[in-house]
Amino acid sequence: xxxxxxxxxxxxxxxxxxxxxxxxxxxxxxxxxxxxxxxxxxxxxxxxxxxxxxxxxxxxxxxxxxxxxxxxxxxxxxxxxxxxxxxxxxxxxxxxxxxxxxxxxxxxxxxxxxxxxxxxxxxxxxxxxxxxxxxxxxxxxxxxxxxxxxxxxxxxxxxxxxxxxxxxxxxxxxxxxxxxxxxxxxxxxxxxxxxxxxxxxxxxxxxxxxxxxxxxxxxxxxxxxxxxxxxxxxxxxxxxxxxxxxxxxxxxxxxxxxxxxxxxxxxxxxxxxxxxxxxxxxxxxxxxxxxxxxxxxxxxxxxxxxxxxxxxxxxxxxxxxxxxxxxxxxxxxxxxxxxxxxxxxxxxxxxxxxxxxxxxxxxxxxxxxxxxxxxxxxxxxxxxxxxxxxxxxxxxxxxxxxxxxxxxxxxxxxxxxxxxxxxxxxxxxxxxxxxxxxxxxxxxxxxxxxxxxxxxxxxxxxxxxxxxxxxxxx
Numbered sequence: 001x002x003x004x005x006x007x008x009x010x011x012x013x014x015x016x017x018x019x020x021x022x023x024x025x026x027x028x029x030x031x032x033x034x035x036x037x038x039x040x041x042x043x044x045x046x047x048x049x050x051x052x053x054x055x056x057x058x059x060x061x062x063x064x065x066x067x068x069x070x071x072x073x074x075x076x077x078x079x080x081x082x083x084x085x086x087x088x089x090x091x092x093x094x095x096x097x098x099x100x101x102x103x104x105x106x107x108x109x110x111x112x113x114x115x116x117x118x119x120x121x122x123x124x125x126x127x128x129x130x131x132x133x134x135x136x137x138x139x140x141x142x143x144x145x146x147x148x149x150x151x152x153x154x155x156x157x158x159x160x161x162x163x164x165x166x167x168x169x170x171x172x173x174x175x176x177x178x179x180x181x182x183x184x185x186x187x188x189x190x191x192x193x194x195x196x197x198x199x200x201x202x203x204x205x206x207x208x209x210x211x212x213x214x215x216x217x218x219x220x221x222x223x224x225x226x227x228x229x230x231x232x233x234x235x236x237x238x239x240x241x242x243x244x245x246x247x248x249x250x251x252x253x254x255x256x257x258x259x260x261x262x263x264x265x266x267x268x269x270x271x272x273x274x275x276x277x278x279x280x281x282x283x284x285x286x287x288x289x290x291x292x293x294x295x296x297x298x299x300x301x302x303x304x305x306x307x308x309x310x311x312x313x314x315x316x317x318x319x320x321x322x323x324x325x326x327x328x329x330x331x332x333x334x335x336x337x338x339x340x341x342x343x344x345x346x347x348x349x350x351x352x353x354x355x356x357x358x359x360x361x362x363x364x365x366x367x368x369x370x371x372x373x374x375x376x377x378x379x380x381x382x383x384x385x386x387x388x389x390x391x392x393x394x395x396x397x398x399x400x401x402x403x404x405x406x407x408x409x410x411x412x413x414x415x416x417x418x419x420x421x422x423x424x425x426x427x428x429x430x431x432x433x434x435x436x437x438x439x440x441x442x443x444x445x446x447x448x449x450x451x452x453x454x455x456x457x458x459x460x461x462x463x464x465x466x467x468x469x470x471x472x473x474x
Contacts, residue, residue, distance in 0.1 A: 005087045013080035015064035016042045018051050019092050022058050030098035031088070032249070033081065033126075034063035035072055035107030037239045038154050041065055045102065049245040057249060060094050072107045073138065073176040074158050078114060085124050100252040101129045104239025106154070108134035108199070109178040115195050116188035117175075120273030121259040121318060128255040130198035132233070132242035133211045136218050137181050139173040144210065171286040175269040179218055185308075186288065189218075190265035191274065193225035194258050198251055200230070202237045226258070260319035264293040268310075278314035278345075282338045297321045299328070306333045306340050306372065314343040314367075325382050332375040344368045344380075352383035358469065360396050363412055369442050371399045371408060393419050393438060393461040395468035402471035405450035409468075411461055413438040419462045421445070423470075426456050436461075 004014045020029060032054055034045030042065035045051075054061040064077070064084045071077045088094065101111030108131025115126050135141045138155060145152035159176070161169045174180040179189035199218075201211035215230045222228045229251065233242040260276055268279040268289040281289045290307035293315065302315055310333075317324065324347070333340045349366040352359065356379055362368050370378070397410040413419075416439050423432035431452060436445065438461070454474045458467035 003084075003087065005083050007079050007083040009076060009079045011067070013064050013066065013083045014042070015062055015080075015084045016046060017060065017062040017084075017088055018046070018054065019060055020055055020058045023060075023092060025093050028093045028095045029058050029060055030100060030253070031060040031062065031085075031094040032252070033085070033099065033101045033111075034061070035077075035101065035103030035110035036063065036065065037103070037105035037107050038072075040104065040107070040239075044104065044240055048240045048243065050102070050249070053245040053249045057253070059249075060088065060092060062088060072103070072110045072158070073113045074172070075176070077110070078117060081114065082118070082124065096124070097127065097256040099124055099126045099257065100249075100255075101126050102131065102243065102248060104132045104241075104243075106135050108132055108239065109136050112136075112178040112189070112192045112195070112197060113176055116178075116191040116267070117269065119191050119194075119275055121276045121316075123273065125257045125259060126195060127257045128196040128198070128252050130243065130248050130252070132199075132237075132239045133201050133207060134178065134199045134215060135211070136178040136214050138177045139170070140181055140214065141210075142173070167286040171269075175288075179221060181214070181217060184221060185290070188267045188269060188288065189221065190267040190290070193222060193265055194261050194275075196227040196229070196251075196255050197222070198229040198248065200233045200242050202233055202235065202242055204236045207236075207238065208232070262295055264291075266291045266293065276316045276319050278312075278316065278343075279310060280312040280314075282309045282311045282335075284309050295319070300324070300326050302327060302329045302344075304329065304331045304342065304372075306335060306338075308335045309338065310335065310340050311338060312341045312343060314345050317344065317346040327378070327380040327382075329378045330375065331370075331372050331378055333372045336374075340372045342370045342372045348382070348385075350385050352385075354381040354383065355379075355397065358397070358401065359466070360468075361394070363396075363442070364414055367442075368396075369410055370397060371410065371444075373399070393417070394466060395459045395461050396442070398459070398468060398470055401469075402473045404473050406446060406448045407470060408444055408446045409459060411436075411438055411443050411445065413440055413443075413461075416440045422460045423449075424458045424460070424467070431457070 001017050004012050036044040042063040045063045064080050103110050111129025142152050142155045159172045174186050180187040199215050201207040219228050219230045266274045271280050279289050287309045289309040292305045294303045345367045347362045347366040349364050352361050393413050396412045399408050421434050421436045454472050457470045460467050
């Protein structure tokens with residue numbers, strides 16, 4: 001079938017899809033998504049026996065096309081691919097655990113680029129990707145073309161110009177490449193370390209120089225990651241002709257989507273979901289947010305390192321985990337220029353928690369926010385649900401605590417309201433009071449209390465919330 005469908009970009013995508021003759025919605029099949037090469041079309045993967053192989057296996061096969069033949073890697077074709085998948089899934093449900101992507105030349109690495117940018121645990125998370133003559137680093141390939149006297153108009157049209165013209169153009173090259181070799185910290189390839197990658201190039205000198213060396217360098221970066229299959233084809237050629245459809249599909253068939261890896265290296269080019277984490281970037285333009293997350297259900301640990309440009313990291317407890325009564329971890333923020341928040345979500349709502357000895361609770365939405373400035377060892381003990389009336393307003397956390405002169409308080413409110421913030425000494429005497437506008441959800445205030453004497457104080461938001469202990473040191 002040849003289909004035209006609207007996209008969220010306000011335009012249309014046209015694509016070709018083949019539904020297997022034995023299709024049954026009761027047994028959703030795998031789907032193979034093809035990305036065409038420069039000069040290719042949505043028919044390219046169908047001309048290389050992949051359609052026959054998918055029919056034999058009972059798989060769906062589909063490939064999309066954009067407004068021109070440079071329809072790979074950038075944001076627009078990703079929106080087009082999503083519109084295609086949504087159209088097919090609505091009419092012919094497929095297995096979300098068995099989405100495979102294959103392409104040639106400029107489309108060969110598009111599966112990795114898709115995965116880098118679309119890897120939320122509940123999204124179209126692909127299980128494996130394969131390519132012939134993969135152009136892994138768009139900037140490197142552009143520079144190779146320039147060295148040979150070719151202005152590489154195809155990449156200029158796709159990405160908007162040369163990398164040296166502005167930071168924004170360079171950023172586009174890096175975010176829509178499988179890897180950026182010049183500086184891998186400015187790259188999205190970390191996300192793709194969780195998926196198997198199959199890559200081949202033709203048996204001739206040009207193919208080796210253009211694709212073989214790059215693939216081998218990429219294989220080094222992927223050591224310890226999911227399976228990498230890099231090899232030279234037994235024939236000369238370029239792109240799709242190098243891939244033998246039965247062999248590639250047999251390789252695909254052994255893999256399913258990995259939604260909850262124990263080890264994540266997250267690179268985020270914009271706010272969004274990456275595996276079981278939500279990431280909000282800080283305000284530095286043209287810099288990826290970077291974070292490493294390691295979880296262990298057996299040890300009941302979540303260890304986190306925020307590397308750069310992360311304003312908020314939200315770890316969602318959607319992965320399989322037995323009853324959560326205790327959570328430990330080492331949480332580190334290496335980016336001193338950012339005041340980051342660590343959030344745990346999808347937790348039981350309104351339960352008491354003890355955080356390193358201090359009392360708090362999860363919100364009515366089942367979240368828990370902790371500021372993260374440097375490095376901290378965390379032990380969180382989960383207790384019983386709190387009475388509902390204790391959730392109108394409350395002080396959720398103080399950092400640092402004990403503190404000297406100033407302290408940051410995280411406040412929580414079930415709805416926007418005006419209330420009173422009060423501070424009491426050990427004798428129950430009010431030593432500080434102020435009217436505050438509290439937005440719904442979580443907010444923060446910073447207090448300078450250097451006029452108070454050292455000692456133990458209790459903070460309260462509203463008249464019925466649980467007092468929160470603060471320790472002021474000399």
